[in-house]
Amino acid sequence: MASLKFLARIVVAWVAALCVLMVVWSALGWNRGDLPWIFTLAWFVGVLVALARGVTHLYRVRVIAGRIDAETVSNRQRRRVEVAYPADEAFAIAEEVIRELPNVQQVTSARGGLQLRAVIRAPAAEQNRRRARAQWQAAIDRATNVSATITPGDGSSSVMFACEPDSGAWTDWFNPDGGTSLELAETLVRAMTQRLSERRNRERADARQTKMEKELTAAQLGLLQAQVEPHFLYNTLASAQELVRTDPARADRMLGHLIDYLRRSLPRTDGSLSTLGEELERSTAWLEIMKLRMGERLAVHTDVPESALKVPIPSMMLQTLVENAIKHGLEPKPGGGGIWIRAGVDGSGLSLTVADDGLGFRSDGAGTGIGLKNLRERLRLMYGSTATFSIGNNFPHGVAATITFPATGVADHA
Template sequence: MLPPHRDDTDVGDTVVTSFFFVIRLIVAWFLAFMLCVVVWMGITDGHYHGPAWPFVLAALAMLTMVITGAFSHVRRVRLIAGRVDHDTLANRQRRQVEIPFEAGEAFDLLDAAIRELPRTEAIESARDSLQVRAQVRRLDPYGNKPLKRLSVFDWFGRKDNQILATVTPSDGTGSVTLICEPGNGAWTDWFRVDDGTNLENAEAITRAITRRVAERRRGEQASATQTATEKELTVARLNLLHAQVEPHFLYNTLASAQYLTRTDPARADDMLGHLIAYLRRSLPRTDEVLSTLGDELERSRAYLEILRIRMGDRLKLQIDVADELHATPLPPMMLQTLVENAVKHGLEPKPGGGTVWLLGRAGEGTVSMTVADDGCGFSDAGGGTGIGLKNVRERLRLVYGAAASLAIVANFPHGVAATLTVPAAPDKVGRHD
C-alpha cells in the first residue's frame, strides 16, 4: 500500500507556519527576559559588577525550553488535526456546528456531549438561555512526573481549560457556537501553549454531536421502516378480516335462484340482482382500507333483500339513517357482520321470524350505527361462536384505536341491539397498533 501523497506546497506552508509560530514565542519570551534584565538593572542602579554568564545561561535555558515546548505543541497539533495551520495551532478554538433539530433538542444534545467529555467539571447549564459553561481539567499529555518535562509555559497562570457553548435558534434547527479556550487571559497566548488540549476538546465535542445526530437519524429511519412494515401488516390483517363472504350464504342463494328460475323467474331475477349488488360491495379492495357507511348500508340491504326472498314474511327490514351520514368512513364488512349475527342468531332460530332495524345517529364528533332485532336474544339456542364480534372489535382497534367502540345489549322486549360508534371526521381516522 502506497503512502498518501503530500503536496509540496502543503508541506512548505506547514513548515513556514510552524517556523513563525516558534519564532513568535521565542521573541515574546526574549523580550520578556530583556524586560526583566532592565528592571533588575534599575533596581540595582547599574551597580551589578558580577559576571554576565548567569544571565546568558538563563536566557539559553529559557529559550531551549521555549523551543522544545513549542515544537512539542506543533507536533501534537499535527497528530490531532492531521494538519498544521494558524487555526489549529491557536490555544483558543471556535467551532460552528449546525444541528438539524429544534433549539431545545439541539441544546439537550450539546449538553450531553459536553458532560461526557473526560475531566469535565463545574458544569453550568442554562436551558432557558441555551448556554452551557464548563471547566475542563487539563491533563499533561506527557505525564506529570517531576522533571519528566521542564516547561516554562507552566510557570504562571491557571492550568485548566474552559468551554462556552451557545445554541442559536433558527428555522427548525439549532446553530451551536462552541468556544474552547485556556482559563487564562488572552494575553498569555503570547507566552503559553496548551499542547493542543483545546483543539482536542473542540474536536471531541464536535464528533460527539455528529455521532448523536447520526444515531438519531438511524433511529428515525429504523422507526420509519418499522412503521411502514407495521402498516403493511395492518392492511394485510384488515383485508384478511373483512374478506369474509359467507360461502354457505353464496351457495344457498345460488341454489335458491336456480330453483326460482323454474318456479318464479321474476323473483329469481330479483334475487340475482340483489346478489350482484351484494358481491359488488363485498369483494376485497386493495386500494383502500375504509369504505363508507352508505356503501355498507347498500351491501347490508342487498343481503337482507336476498334473505327476504328466501324467508318471505318471516323477515322484515326497517332502515333509518340520514343521508348526511352516508359519507362516514367505515371499515368494509363490519356492519354486515352485525346484520348476519342478527339474522342467524336472532331471527332464523325464532319460528315466526322478526324484524331487523338499521339505525344511524350523529353525536358530538361521532356516528353511531345500531343493528337491532327482536329475535331470540341472549339464549343458548341462538348463541354463536363469537368469532365475528371478535373480528369487529379487532378491526376497530386496528383502524381507530380507542376512538371507536362496539356495545351489545339486550333489546327490549326481545332480541339484541349492537351499536357501533366511530369518529365522524375522516381526518381522525388512522391505523393504530
Template sequence: MTSFSFIFRITFAWTLASMAVAVFMAQTLLSHRDSGGMLVLLVLGAMAFAAISAFSHVRRVRLLTGQVDRGTLASRQRRQIEVPFEAGETFDIIDAAIRDLPGAEQVDSARDSLQVRAKIRYLHPYGGGVMWQMTGHTGPSANQVIVTVTPNGDAGSVTLICEPERGAWTDWFLVDGGANLENADAIGRAVARRVAERRRSEQAAAVQSATEKELTVAKLSLLHAQVEPHFLYNTLASAQLLTRSDPARADEMLGNLIAYLRNSLPRTDDALSTLGKELERARAYLDILVIRMGPRLRLQVEVAPELHGAPLPSMMLQTLVENAIKHGLEPKAGGGTVWIIARVVDGVLALTVADDGRGLSGEGGGTGIGLRNVRERLRLAYGNAASFTIVSNYPSGVAATISVPYQRNAAASPVLEKVA
C-alpha cells in the first residue's frame, strides 16, 4: 500500500504538471490542427515517465533495506545517533566517517561549533547509462550531508541529515534512487564500527594493564618468598661459629634472621606496606651483614620517626639495599658505607639508598631485573606521579632514589635508628 501511494503521488504530480503545460501549449497552438493529439501524447508520456521513475525508486529502496515505508522512500533522510563518547571524540568519529564515504568531496568541518557539511557526488549504481537517467533519478547532481554534534554529558548526540542539493518542492517530482538512504546508513555503520573499535582498544588496554599488574604481583610474591641460599647458608654458618666464641652475637644474628624471614613472607594481597615496615626488614638484613662483615660495613640511617607510617610498595627498599651490598660494597676490598635517607619535599617522599662502593662502572654488576621491577611497579601503582632515578654517588658509589606521593595514613613503626 505504501509503495502504491508513493508511485501514485509521483505520477499524479507529473500528470498535473504536464496537463498545465498542455493547457498552456493548447492556448498558443490553436491554429494547428494536430495540436490536441500532441498534447495528449505529452501528458501520457509524462505519466509513464513518472510511474517508471517512482517504481524504480521503490524497487531500489526495497533492495537496500528489505522494507518499504514512508521513511525509507523519502529522498531526505534524518538520523539521530547517540555516541558514548564526549562531544569532541564524537565529532572526530563523525568527521572521519564522512570523509571515508564514497563520493565525498568539499568536506567543511568546524570543530569549535561541532558541525560538518559535505557534498556527496552521485554514484550511479548501474553505470549511469541513458536508460538509468531516463527513469527519473537525479543523475549527476550532488547530494549533501549536514551533521551537528550536541554535547550530552559524557556522550555526544549526533543529528545527521542526508538530502539532495535542490529545493524540497522538487521531491514531488524527482527521486534520488535511494542515494541518501544509502549514505545515511553507511555513515551510521561507519560510526558503529569506529565506536566498536574504540571499545575493543580500551578493553585490550585494560586487559593488558591487568595482565601486567598480575605479572608484577606474581614477581613480587616470588621475591617475597625467595631467600637466596648462599645468604641463608652463610648466616646460619656464621651463627653456628658464633655460638662457640660469642653466644650473645650469635643470638643477635639469629634474631635478625628471624625478623628478616618474617618480613619476607609472601603477602596475601598487593596492598601497600609502610616505610617503617620496610625499614625494619632492611635493618634486619643489614644487621646480619654487619655481624658477618664486621668493620667493612657501616650503616647510616636518616629517617624521621613521623615518616615511618608513610605508605610504600613492599620490597622496594630491600631491593635497593641488596643491590648496594652485592654490587657496590661486597666486591670492594675495604667495604664501605650504606646510607638510607628519607625526606619529604613539596608533598613528595624521596627515599634514597646510597653507597660508596664500586659504582656504576664497577665489574660484576647484576642483570638489572630488580631495578626494572621497581620501575614497573611504580608505574602500575602511581602512574606518572612516581619516579625512580639512579646516579653516581660522589666521590664513589651509587645513589638510587624512589620518589612517591607522601601520605599520612598509617601508624608509625617503632624502628630504632642507629649508626653501626
C-alpha cells in the first residue's frame, strides 16, 4: 500500500506539473492553448523515468530498511544517536564517522557550535562514466548533504544526523533519490554505534588491565609485608642472643623493637591506606634495631611536623626508602653516617624525603632496584600523574629520595 501511494504521488506531481504548464501556455495564448507534441512527449518520458526511479527507490529502501513506509521512502532522513560522553567527545566521534563516508567532500566543522556538514558526490570517474552512457542520467543524479548537530546534556549528549538531497524539497515529488539518503543515515548510525561500542570495549579492557595491575601490585606488596628478610631476622636474633650474655638490658630493648616492627609489618586485610604517623613508627622501630646493631655508626634525624602524621599514604613506602638508605648507603660505609626523615604539608600536598650521607650511588651495582620499581608502580596505579618520586645525589655525600603526594586527603589533616 505504501509503495502504491509513493508511485501515485509521483504521477500526481507530474500531472499537476502538466496542468500548470497547460494553463500557462493557454494564458499566454500560444498556439490557441494546444501544447506542442514535443512537450507532451517530454512530459511522458519524464513520467516514465520518474516512475522507473521510484521503483528503484522502493527496491533499495526495502533492501536497506526491510520495510516500506512513509518514514523510509522519504528523501530526507534524520537519525538521533544518544552518546554517553560529553559533547566535545561526541563531536570528535561524529566527525570521524562523517569523514570516513564514501565519496565525502567539503567537510566543514564548527566545534564552537557543535555542528558538522559534508557533501556526498559521485567521484569524477563515475560521473564521466555516467555522462558517456547517458547525459540525462548525470543531470538528474543529485549530491547529498549530510549534517550532524550535537546537543550537550548532563555528562552525556545526543547526535542528530540529517541526510537530504542538495535540491529543494519540492523536487522530491518528481525525482526520488534512489534510497541514497536512507542508506547514508543508516550507515552513519551503524558507524557511530560501532565507534561507541569499540570505545566502551577499550575502556573496559583498560579498566580490567588496571585492576589486574593493582591486584598484582597488591599481591607483591602483601608478599613483601608478610615476609621478613631472613638475614635481617637472623642477624637481629643473633645479636640479641649475644647481648643477653653481655648486656641484657640492651638485648631486651632490641627484642622489644623487633616485636614492635613485626607487629606493625602485618599486612592490612582491608586494603586501606596507612598514615604517615603509622609508617614512621614502623620505620623508627626498624631503625632502633639497626642503631643497636650499628652503634654510634648510625645517627637518625627526624623532622616531621605534627600536622603531617595523620596524612594518609600507602604502606611500606617510607620503609622502602629507609631500608635503601641504610643497606646501600650507610651500612657498607666504614664510618657509618646519618639518615634524615623529613616531611612537609602545604596546599599542594605532602612532601616526604629520606636522605643519607652514605656512599651514594655505587658503581658496583649493589641492589636490585626491585623495591624502588615497586614503589614507582604503586604510585602510578594509585595516583596516576598527580604523585611524583625523585631520587638523586645528596650534597655533599649520599642520596636523597623524595615522594610528593597530591593534596587529596591532605588538606583535611593539615
